[in-house]
Amino acid sequence: MSLHSSFTYRKAVDRGMAGLCAVFFALAFVPLISVLWLVISKGAAGLSWGFFTQLPKPVGEEGGGIGNALIGTLFMVGIACVAGLPLGVGAGIYLAEKGDGTFGSTVRFVAEVLSGVPSIVVGIVAYALVVKPMGHFSALAGGVALAILMIPTVARTTEELVRLVPGSLREASLALGVPNWKTSLRVIIRTAMGGIVTACLLAVARAAGETAPLIFTALNNQYWNVDPRAPTASLTVAIYNYAISPYDDWHAKAWTASLVLLIVVGLLNIASRYLTRSRLKGAR
Amino acid sequence: MAEAAGNLAVEAAEENRPGPGNVGDRVFNGTLWALGVMVLVVAGLIVLNLALVARPLAKEHSLWGFITSSEWNPVDDRYGALPFLYGTLVTSALSILMAVPVAIGLALFITQFAPAKLGRVLTIPVELLAAIPSVVYGLWGLFIVVPWLRESIQPWLGRHFGFLPLFQGPPIGLGFLAAGAILAVMILPTVVSVSVEVMKTTPEANREAALALGATKWEAVMLAVIPYSRAGILGAVLLGLGRALGETMAVTMVIGNSPRISASLFAAGYSLPAVIANEFAEAVSDVHIGALAGLGLILFATTFLLNAGARILVTAVQKGPSRISG
Amino acid sequence: MKKFLMGLLLVAGSTASAQSLLINGAGATFPAPLYQKWFSEYNKINPNLKFNYQAIGSGGGIKQFSEGTVDFGATDAPMKDDQIAKVPDVVHIPTVLGAVVVAYNAPGLKNLRFSGETLADIFSGKITKWNDPAIAADNPGVKMPDQSITIARRSDGSGTNAIFTDYLSKVSPEFKTKVGSGTSVNWPVGLGGKGNDGVTGLIKSTPGSIGYVELAYALQQKLTVAEIKNKDGNWVKPSIESTTAAAAGVEMPADYRVSITNAAGKDSWPIAGFTWLLVHKDMKDQAKGTAMVNFLRWALTDGEKMATPLDYAPLPQPVQERVMKTIDTLTVNGTKVSAK
16 A cells, blocks of 8 residues: 555545534534524514513413513513522622632532432422422512522633633732631622623523522413413413414414523523623723 | 732732631532532432332332333323333434434534534534424424424335335324434434533644544545544444433324334334323332333433443543554 | 512502502313403403403312412302302302314314214224214214224313213213213323413314314314214204204303303203303402402493304203393492493
């Protein structure tokens, strides 16, 4: 075998494998384009002012919308933010600042465990913790379930971000006579804040797309609701109910509601990306 | 930045004496510690509640009996986890088989074969895939993938490979195959992004050494990148598997909701999260609820082990020593 | 800060509810189209009263009502004695009659008929193909395809399921032993659909499938329905008339818990059933209890008129009169509610 043909063979393998990887890349594109194309093309037709502002109508009646579901999602995600973000961010700061001992390692390990809990299991827990004692389904129970889902990811990302802040900043601040706690708050965390907000936005985007834990915590509601003690509609549960129904007009509504959900999640992701970019630009 | 610190310093000199033991530090540290404890409390509440809810099950069923029985009988309150374990296993295995080769190929393309600037852009579609909510995948699966399977793929598979028990039975679209396919799409972003991270940590020196010795790009990958990142890629696969196990909505919309064990991929089945989602709101007897919570505990334990294992592998690669050959 | 925000939310929530009352209920999908209509119409007459009804299946209705997580329940399977033991003050209020029909998706086969035994064998998994001799015997002269049967049945706890399995258990002792009857049974075969909607959707989209759904769903979605041989040996079509005939000779017990499957009578539909609302005999919440009693009165009078257009059969006259008297005995905190 001459050196030349062996090299040709190796080159061919190289080209072939590169080509295969490119094919795989295209393959991954197919479902993405399929989903996005279908949601947009099937869902856009149903977009109207009425869709956003009206309540759902009973089967067989024309019109109606997901106004209450949209408000319900925003409401429960809001509750989740209030209940979960301070705890998540705080725990992340704790792990970054004080988390090097055995207790810190335990907390870190437990946060890792929590991040792997399937959302349906969190739903069971929220049912036992909130729905049973309260005696009925509620937006609060849904919000608590979402909060439990948000805490671990926010904590871990916050810890990483705070640790990334250069040690020299802390040393400089301490050298100037600033007490440790003020250094942590006003110097270290302030620097990491942009990243922390990004992490929170991404956690919110994920919470907005959750369905399983809401099914038996917040149940559903045909009407407008901003009472945390009452059951609440949500965008994701609405999509699910419309999708598994046999009615064609409800199927159309499922696509339109999916479009709305994708827009909401998309906006949150874009906002977090924008913040990252401006933070990197403005970093000193 | 220096200005801000300077202001703080002036404040500090006027207000507090710096150093351990001052009130500010104690309050701050105390609050942080309390937040750390809260995380433990939340985790404890989860495990405790699951165990409490599952307790009535233990009165009539042994652990081994529960795991190995395939009877799901709410009328007589006899429950077995086997059909759901089977369904979860089959759909997850299917999704790994379909997604991992594509994911590794994709990760290699992004990190090795594409120009560096393009590589950053190429991660955008992957992130988009990850951001799509589960119920939207379920909707897409129900109205696009299931009919496609029922009308094109399953008949074709039945005609050409019908001698295998895997591809026997009437093509109904819904079932293990549909769930596995949609799960593959859903876990792809997870496996890709972790693999990309891991591959990026391969020391450039290793790759350049291989190239300097006359290797083609592909050979450099096989010699330098893959052996180094092998453990990390395994970690990525485990993370993807963990995600597949816990996925609820998309699976419950296309798997057929039938607690039966069947050799055929065309058959309808059930998964652990799907049965909990469908039956929890209406399980009346404490034993039924306990059985569902028991399934939740099994799910929790499995995903925990997978995630712990994955984390160990991924961090080991990111911190460990480098080797050229494996 | 968190407490302040929670306080704000609670105040906002309670001011909202001071002006309108939300009454939560959950249960059967069987009567859901009619109930949705009722609640929507009643809300037009009384804009302050909002009935939030979630159709999660009869099993869910019974459970949530027993746990007290909803104010009223709805079920087509009357509560069993051990279930009533948990909520001893439950009152079953029958509202309308419905029919469970056998619908199928077999293009070209328009008017199939099944006897009870054949149905039992299909749904127990004994008969697996459309061209089985038993089906051919029920349909002489019809060319049946050599195709597998796909069963569509309920995955959730269902009153429709209870009525259907109750009928099959009555006509086939083998079915009774192998599968049994109730809101949830151990189905040996079949795709599981959630709610009547889910099963309807499965039948619609799966060629070669057969399942059981409430009449209103089958008619609305234009599913092909089968004729069934009733107890008297006649082939009957499902309709409001045959449903009403099934209830004609019913011996209604004091607590209204009765089954009318496999009813005698030459025109009787063999898989008919009552459906009930579950309420407490003595309701504790003044506003909600009063609203509930007044709604029940409206439903059992004006509401009954809306049943037929939506393909449900109104209660037989004697039953309706008895129910109105029962409603009058319901109390709120010990006091009866006078008619408006």
